[in-house]
Amino acid sequence: xxxxxxxxxxxxxxxxxxxxxxxxxxxxxxxxxxxxxxxxxxxxxxxxxxxxxxxxxxxxxxxxxxxxxxxxxxxxxxxxxxxxxxxxxxxxxxxxxxxxxxxxxxxxxxxxxxxxxxxxxxxxxxxxxxxxxxxxxxxxxxxxxxxxxxxxxxxxxxxxxxxxxxxxxxxxxxxxxxxxxxxxxxxxxxxxxxxxxxxxxxxxxxxxxxxxxxxxxxxxxxxxxxxxxxxxxxxxxxxxxxxxxxxxxxxxxxxxxxxxxxxxxxxxxxxxxxxxxxxxxxxxxxxxxxxxxxxxxxxxxxxxx
Amino acid sequence: xxxxxxxxxxxxxxxxxxxxxxxxxxxxxxxxxxxxxxxxxxxxxxxxxxxxxxxxxxxxxxxxxxxxxxxxxxxxxxxxxxxxxxxxxxxxxxxxxxxxxxxxxxxxxxxxxxxxxxxxxxxxxxxxxxxxxxxxxxxxxxxxxxxxxxxxxxxxxxxxxxxxxxxxxxxxxxxxxxxxxxxxxxxxxxxxxxxxxxxxxxxxxxxxxxxxxxxxxxxxxxxxxxxxxxxxxxxxxxxxxxxxxxxxxxxxxxxxxxxxxxxxxxxxxxxxxxxxxxxxxxxxxxxxxxxxxxxxx
Amino acid sequence: xxxxxxxxxxxxxxxxxxxxxxxxxxxxxxxxxxxxxxxxxxxxxxxxxxxxxxxxxxxxxxxxxxxxxxxxxxxxxxxxxxxxxxxxxxxxxxxxxxxxxxxxxxxxxxxxxxxxxxxxxxxxxxxxxxxxxxxxxxxxxxxxxxxxxxxxxxxxxxxxxxxxxxxxxxxxxxxxxxxxxxxxxxxxxxxxxxxxxxxxxxxxxxxxxxxxxxxxxxxxxxxxxxxxxxxxxxxxxxxxxxxxxxxxxxxxxxxxxxxxxxxxxxxxxxxxxxxxxxxxxxxxxxxx
Numbered sequence: 063x064x065x066x067x068x069x070x071x072x073x074x075x076x077x078x079x080x081x082x083x084x085x086x087x088x089x090x091x092x093x094x095x096x097x098x099x100x101x102x103x104x105x106x107x108x109x110x111x112x113x114x115x116x117x118x119x120x121x122x123x124x125x126x127x128x129x130x131x132x133x134x135x136x137x138x139x140x141x142x143x144x145x146x147x148x149x150x151x152x153x154x155x156x157x158x159x160x161x162x163x164x165x166x167x168x169x170x171x172x173x174x175x176x177x178x179x180x181x182x183x184x185x186x187x188x189x190x191x192x193x194x195x196x197x198x199x200x201x202x203x204x205x206x207x208x209x210x211x212x213x214x215x216x217x218x219x220x221x222x223x224x225x226x227x228x229x230x231x232x233x234x235x236x237x238x239x240x241x242x243x244x245x246x247x248x249x250x251x252x253x254x255x256x257x258x259x260x261x262x263x264x265x266x267x268x269x270x271x272x273x274x275x276x277x278x279x280x281x282x283x284x285x286x287x288x289x290x291x292x293x294x295x296x297x298x299x300x301x302x303x304x305x306x307x308x309x310x311x312x313x314x315x316x317x318x319x320x321x322x323x324x325x326x327x328x329x330x331x332x333x334x335x336x337x338x339x340x341x342x343x344x345x346x347x348x349x350x351x352x353x354x355x356x357x358x359x360x361x362x363x364x365x366x367x
Numbered sequence: 368x369x370x371x372x373x374x375x376x377x378x379x380x381x382x383x384x385x386x387x388x389x390x391x392x393x394x395x396x397x398x399x400x401x402x403x404x405x406x407x408x409x410x411x412x413x414x415x416x417x418x419x420x421x422x423x424x425x426x427x428x429x430x431x432x433x434x435x436x437x438x439x440x441x442x443x444x445x446x447x448x449x450x451x452x453x454x455x456x457x458x459x460x461x462x463x464x465x466x467x468x469x470x471x472x473x474x475x476x477x478x479x480x481x482x483x484x485x486x487x488x489x490x491x492x493x494x495x496x497x498x499x500x501x502x503x504x505x506x507x508x509x510x511x512x513x514x515x516x517x518x519x520x521x522x523x524x525x526x527x528x529x530x531x532x533x534x535x536x537x538x539x540x541x542x543x544x545x546x547x548x549x550x551x552x553x554x555x556x557x558x559x560x561x562x563x564x565x566x567x568x569x570x571x572x573x574x575x576x577x578x579x580x581x582x583x584x585x586x587x588x589x590x591x592x593x594x595x596x597x598x599x600x601x602x603x604x605x606x607x608x609x610x611x612x613x614x615x616x617x618x619x620x621x622x623x624x625x626x627x628x629x630x631x632x633x634x635x636x637x638x639x640x641x642x643x644x645x646x647x648x649x650x651x652x653x654x655x656x657x658x659x660x661x662x663x664x
Numbered sequence: 665x666x667x668x669x670x671x672x673x674x675x676x677x678x679x680x681x682x683x684x685x686x687x688x689x690x691x692x693x694x695x696x697x698x699x700x701x702x703x704x705x706x707x708x709x710x711x712x713x714x715x716x717x718x719x720x721x722x723x724x725x726x727x728x729x730x731x732x733x734x735x736x737x738x739x740x741x742x743x744x745x746x747x748x749x750x751x752x753x754x755x756x757x758x759x760x761x762x763x764x765x766x767x768x769x770x771x772x773x774x775x776x777x778x779x780x781x782x783x784x785x786x787x788x789x790x791x792x793x794x795x796x797x798x799x800x801x802x803x804x805x806x807x808x809x810x811x812x813x814x815x816x817x818x819x820x821x822x823x824x825x826x827x828x829x830x831x832x833x834x835x836x837x838x839x840x841x842x843x844x845x846x847x848x849x850x851x852x853x854x855x856x857x858x859x860x861x862x863x864x865x866x867x868x869x870x871x872x873x874x875x876x877x878x879x880x881x882x883x884x885x886x887x888x889x890x891x892x893x894x895x896x897x898x899x900x901x902x903x904x905x906x907x908x909x910x911x912x913x914x915x916x917x918x919x920x921x922x923x924x925x926x927x928x929x930x931x932x933x934x935x936x937x938x939x940x941x942x943x944x945x946x947x948x949x950x951x952x
Contacts, residue, residue, distance in 0.1 A: 094888065101911060108886060112721065115888060123888040125897070128911055132428075133623035140626055142801070159625060217512055222598070223428040224623030238430040243439075243601035246515065246609045247619075250911035260503075261512035283916075374843055381845035382760055388749060389756030390766075392773040392819065395812055399780065399788050406791055461687030469681050478688065480941060485695050487937045489873025490782075491902045492702070492926050495909050499919070500701055526694055533691075559677035580779070587781030589876040590902075594910060614783050614876075621787070621880050626795070638787045642780060649779040653772055 095124045095329055099134015099147030100226050101250045102269040103318050106173065106349045107147055107337075113345060114336045122329045128250070131226025138323055139165055144330050146321045149175065149226035149269065150233070166324050168365040171317040171358035172337050173351040174308075176270040176301025177227065179288045180255070180281075184262045187211045189289040189298040192313050196235045198265060201242025206263065219254045219266035220245040227251075230316055231267055259284025269318075270301045271350030290314060307352055317358060318351065331366060338362055400642065407639045410435075410632030419636065423602045425616070427630040435633050437640065439602040443610035444644075446603050447517050447592060448585040451524035455585075456578055458525075459532030460567075463577075466533075467540040468562050486530035490590040497523045497595030511607060515597035518606040523591045528581035535580060539573025540566055572655050579652035587645050589614040613637050702926050709924030719886065724917050728925055730890055734803070734883070734898035735872055735932070737891065741807025742814055742871045747864050749811075750818025754860070757819070758826040759834075759848055778816035782876040785813045789881040804894045806882035813877055814867040821863020825856045862943040869936035873929060875902040885911075901929045 097107060104126060111124040126147075129137075134146035139159050152160075152167065160167055179195055181187065187210060190198075197203040198216055207213045220241065221228040232238065248254045251268040258266040259282070273287055274280070281287050289298030292313045299306035299313075306312040326334055336342050343353040354362070411419070414435045422436020462482075466475050501522060502514030543566050551561040567574065597609025598619065611619075617634050624631045717727035761767045789809030799805045829852050837847035875883075883903040891898045908922040909915070 105914070109721070111888070125884065125887045127884050127886065128907075129622050136623060136625040156625075159628075222619055222623075223426075224620070229428070232430060240426055240429050240431055243424070244599055244609075246513075247598045247600065247611075248910075249598075249619075250915075252912055252915035253910055256915050257513055257515075260506075263512050378843045378845050385752055385756035385760055388752035389761060389770055391749060391753055392770050392777060392816070395815065396773040396777050396780075398792075399784065402788060402791050403784070406787075458687045458690055461684045462691055465681075465684035465688050469684060478692075481692065481695065483937065483941070484934060485691070487869060487873075487933055488698065489870075489875075489902055489929060489933055491873070491875045491906050492930055493698075495905060495922065495926055496698055496701065498909055499923075500697075529691060557673045557677045559680040560673065563680070583779045587779065587784075589781060589783040590906065594906070614781055617783050617787065618876060618879065621790070635787060635791075638784050642784050645779050645781060646776055649776045650772075653775060 093122060095122055095145070095333065096137075096143040097124060097126045097134075097145040097147060097320075098129055098137045098143040100131040100149045100318070101128050101221070102131075102149040102175065102225075102227050102272070103147040103173075104128040106271060106318075106346065106351060107320075109349060110337050110342055110345055111333070113341075114333055117336075118332075121332065124333060130222065130224030131229065132224035135321070138167065138321060139163055141165075141323075144322065144327070145334075148319050148321065149316065150230040151319075152321070153229070167321045168323075168325065169319050169321045170334060170338065170362045170365055171354050172320050172334075172342070173318040173346045174354060174358075175316055175318050175351050176303075176307040176312050177230065177314040177316060178268055178270050178273045178301040179290060179314075180258050180266050180268060180273055180285045181288060182258055182260075182262045182264050183281075183284055183286045185211060185286060187288065188286075189291060191291045191294055191296075191298075192235055193293065195290065196237060196239075199231065199241055199245070200236055200239050201244060214263045216265055217261050217263040218242060218245040219257045219261075219264055220247055221251075221254070221267075222247045222249070227267060227269065231314075234314060234316075255282060255285065269351070270307075274302060274350050276348070276350055304352055308355060317354070326366070334366065338366075403635055403639045403642055406635035407632060409627075410629055410636045413629045414633060414636075419633075425600055427620075427633065433629075435629075437613065437637055439600060440611060440613045440616055440637070441640070443517065443596075443603050444586060444612040444614070446606070446610065447520045447524060447596065447612060448582060450517070450521035450606065451528060451585045452578065452582045454522065455525035455528045455532055455581055459529050459577070459581065460536050460574065462529075462533050463536035463540055464562055464567070467537050468558065468566070482530050482533055485526070488527075490527065490588060491594070493523050493527060494591040494594030497591065502595065509607060513597075515595055515609055516607050517596060517603055517610045520592045520596040520610070520612075521606070523595055524585040524588055527588060527591065528584045531584055532577045532581040535577035536570070536574050539570035539577065542573065543569045572658060576652045576656040579648050579655065583645050583648040583652070586648065587614065587641065589618055593618050613641050617641075699930075702923060702930060705920065706923035706925075706927030709920045710927060714921075714924055715928070724914055724921075728899075728901070728904060728921075728928065730887065731899040731901045731904040731925070732928065732932075733890055734900045735902075737803050737894075737898060738807045738810065738878065738882075738900060739868055739872045741803060741894065742810040743864070743868055745808055745811030746814040746818045746867065746871075747861070750815055750864060750867075751822045751860055753815075753819045754822030754826055755848065755853075758823050759844070759852070774816045774819055778820075780813075782813065782874055785809055786877045786880055788812070789877055794881055800895065801880070801882040801884075801897055802895045803882055803891060803898050806878040806898070806900075807894075809877045809881050810871045810874060813874065814864075814871045817867030817870065818864040821867060822856075822860040825859030825863055826852065828859060829856050858947055859944070862940050862947065865936055865940040865943075869933045869940070872936065873902055873933045875900075875906050878903060879906075901925060901932070905929060 108126045111126050131148035131150055134148050135156050137143035138146040194209050205215055251272045254266040254268055258264040273282055273285055275282050289300050290313055291298035299311045301312055307315045322330060346353050419435055421438055423438040424434040424436045426434040497519050501519050505514035505519055547565050547569055548561050551565045592612045593615040598611045598615060599609035600611055603610045617637055621634055714727040716729050718730050720726035789805060793799045793805035793808050794801055833851045834847050837851040878900055882897055883900045884897040885907045887899055905922060905925045908918050912918050
């Protein structure tokens with residue numbers, strides 16, 4: 063008799079589950095535009111997506127995920143994303159892989175970044191040369207004393223190998239040598255900033271949009287942004303100096319890219335046009351980065367066709 | 368078909384059905400091992416096994432030369448695990464002894480659910496507390512500039528392994544026949560002497576099993592160490608170094624690796640090493656526990 | 665002389681017991697510290713908006729409702745996989761299996777499965793569910809991975825429940841001419857079912873709090889819409905907390921929100937644990 067009573071409950075539970083599950087299983091999820099990749103760009107692209115979706119409520123929703131430039135490009139190769147955000151150029155290995163898988167990337171530059179070298183505000187230094195930064199991150203120089211600072215071991219903060227910023231720095235500043243194994247490899251820009259702000263002996267790197275407090279225009283609390291000089295004789299420039307970044311006087315500037323596989327589909331193309339247009343570029347500036355210049359605009363227009 | 372034969376058929380069907388479910392556990396375990404193995408083997412087409420296991424340099428994306436040595440990671444895992452167990456074992460044993468021998472039964476009724484609560488805290492929350500609570504505290508304590516290091520991870524892992532160690536040790540202590548303790552007390556020993564010299568040695572196998580299972584828990588923990596140990600790839604030289612365990616490395620790199628490359632396969636190879644390590648630890652614990660059970664019979 | 669010896673024994677005992685008590689206080693203090701920190705700093709972020717709204721402005725404002733919803737869905741899939749399979753396996757182990765080598769091997773496998781690192785389950789999920797079975801990164805992949813991880817728990821918990829049914833129940837039915845399966849169906853299962861479900865809730869609570877198995881099989885951080893089918897990606901509380909604490913682009917600003925997420929997650933997991941414990945307590949009382 064007890065079993066009969068339970069039987070009713072069991073059947074009821076099964077019916078309830080069926081009712082819940084069938085529409086979930088059958089209802090085809092509304093397709094979203096997937097954007098994956100650079101942590102440097104995720105904040106920027108998320109806000110661009112939010113504003114775009116706000117202005118176009120009927121447009122296909124856009125999901126912006128992170129993971130690092132490497133992750134985004136990998137997803138493009140694997141076919142698991144529509145747009146890849148990356149803060150560095152495609153590597154030869156990646157281009158080869160794309161060839162093998164039949165992926166034909168179209169690259170759009172959507173913003174310009176001055177990659178900033180940051181130290182704790184207690185650090186007395188104000189400027190370093192490219193070579194010095196490279197030596198520090200390669201592990202050749204281990205103490206602040208060697209570059210004119212206090213006698214204290216340098217505490218290195220960096221990103222992980224999936225980061226475009228990591229790769230860009232490695233190529234252009236470390237001259238394609240290995241990073242020191244003592245770099246504390248943080249999961250994202252914000253963790254680097256948190257670490258450097260709390261660690262008097264620290265050095266770190268992040269996109270300029272992260273290190274400047276947008277409300278005040280000054281560096282974030284606890285940070286000092288170093289001027290970087292091309293070599294020992296040249297003048298040092300700050301990444302917050304728009305003219306220096308534009309002209310190339312600031313030596314570590316780079317473009318921020320979005321790539322699609324082949325010609326972007328209608329939905330993705332509409333979003334890209336929003337980003338590359340005046341509204342999008344205004345948001346880029348608002349978020350602390352720099353708008354694209356003429357040479358990029360031309361290449362972008364060509365790729366959209 | 369006669370009613371009897373129908374009944375027999377239903378009976379065998381039921382038995383077969385349950386049997387397939389029963390061996391499910393073996394199937395899954397084997398499945399994990401086989402799939403890991405199959406995904407790890409292609410890595411060794413390009414990586415020499417000796418280099419994999421004995422080189423301390425892990426740098427698969429290096430523009431100079433891709434390195435695939437996991438020795439630093441193994442050392443980091445071992446360092447963090449050993450320190451965690453060294454912290455957790457005496458404390459856990461102490462709590463277990465207290466609960467089984469000293470505490471009033473009301474205290475037991477309250478403390479046991481509390482220990483279960485500790486066991487229920489998700490690992491990501493523990494890791495979060497490592498970042499926001501323990502890290503700054505350690506930095507201040509040791510005069511360092513940051514607190515994300517092996518010690519942080521070890522302390523957190525100790526906290527996570529404690530409930531396992533406590534509950535299994537307590538069960539073992541409770542299972543010691545009361546005749547043992549009664550004999551000791553009758554011979555004039557104090558309760559403390561009985562505990563130390565009679566009960567704990569009698570329950571030793573169970574306690575060792577608790578120790579091993581706690582260690583297994585620590586080896587396999589992912590999120591806590593990922594968030595709290597700093598993730599530097601270097602070979603660890605001390606407790607205050609930032610370290611990267613095998614589990615953290617997989618979690619960090621799995622999302623960004625292109626499928627079916629050497630790097631991808633290498634990550635599965637690390638997973639295989641992990642699987643073998645935890646399997647080994649669990650196997651030893653199992654053997655010890657079984658010897659203990661047999662001896663009691 | 666004998667008095668001195670007795671006194672020394674007593675002193676050692678008192679000291680020893682104090683040492684044990686210190687161990688206990690240490691453990692309790694740590695737990696209290698953890699809960700207090702999260703409770704205090706997370707409590708400030710909790711509000712109805714926080715629990716019912718979606719995130720805005722890149723997760724710096726708004727709430728975590730999609731993460732709660734996603735965790736609920738993926739735990740549901742976990743339950744659908746782990747509970748029946750766990751119960752059936754437990755029925756085999758407790759009712760049918762004889763003490764053979766095979767049975768010992770099964771139990772060994774169960775114990776080993778519960779010791780496999782969660783990230784290895786994640787790896788397994790990526791190979792099997794995402795790639796080989798082509799389920800992609802979805803609630804289904806993540807739920808199945810979590811289900812496999814929870815299986816050892818549900819098997820063990822169900823077995824414990826079955827063990828508490830006295831043999832007289834089974835023998836009574838068999839004596840009346842029932843077959844083994846009939847005896848189980850009518851005389852064991854109805855009484856064991858509540859206990860089995862109680863135990864499995866504990867396993868589900870653990871699954872709800874896991875991050876590593878879902879990180880690469882379907883969890884995502886910022887999705888603009890709620891998942892509409894099991895094949896969609898989803899947001900989940902533990903993954904949300906992880907990203908907010910480590911990879912978010914404005915960690916300092918969202919720290920309070922991270923605390924709030926941690927609090928919600930703990931309340932959810934501990935709530936499930938407590939419900940299971942209370943249920944178990946009530947059942948035991950009824951049985952007596």
